[in-house]
Amino acid sequence: MFSAHNPRAANAYQRINVETSMHTIDQHQLVALLYEGALGAIATARGAMARGDVATKCNAVSKAVRIIEEGLSTALDPVDGGELAQNLGALYDYCVRRLILANARNDDAMMEEVMRLIEPIALGWNEIKKNNNGAAPAAATASGQPVLVEA
Template sequence: MFSAYSPRAANAYQRINIETSMHTIDQHQLVSLLYEGVLNSIATARGAMARGDVVGKVNAISKALRIIEEGLSTALDRVDGGELASNLGALYDYCTQRLILANARNDDAMMQEVMKLIEPVAQGWNEIKKNGVLAADAPAPASGQPALVEA
């Protein structure tokens, strides 16, 4: 009547749950989750490295790199994003290089450096939603640049 627990079936349900939630989440919250994912992955890599878990470290760094490259970096509007998008792109590129080196050299200081660079950006991103209205919700300023309107 009932079958035994199947990890494959559980993974399918988890994947469906994630895909469904991705369609209902707003873009600001999605970027917040990406930042959180990068920071958590780096913390996991640092812990794995401290334990001597090479596979765990490599997997966690790989996850952080994928989030930066496929999530955060590709989400930048490099055409209309101006100097901010350009600066964030440069930051993401630098963080990617540092994580690759940290992985190759087992260098915890490099991983800490990336965390220290990403954390303030993530905090600032979260403060945007708390303290104001995003530019998409506000009328466009005369300059054509994105703006924050205080709530």
């Protein structure tokens, strides 16, 4: 009647948990999760490539690309963000192109390059919250952090 492990039930629970979290999460946390998700997906792709697991590699690269294109890029405010938002947009575009090429060529160095580009931005983004005592930023700071679209 009941199995010890039901992947469909676990996936449904995870989706519900994510959807519920989305309603209670602030914009700053959402961007932090996007960075974490992109970096995690790239790490998964690199591991799968090392094991020769083509399907997992392709799925992980696809996930990272979607996070960057549909999450991080769309969170930029090109009007109020000015040059910073433009620079981040160009960086995200570059990262997407490199990930696609890395996937096609099975090039771990390209994937590592993208991780090296995104990690410092993610770390800086997380520091904003700490330095502002929990206040999510609405615009770029003097230190050049990412810009959010206020919803």
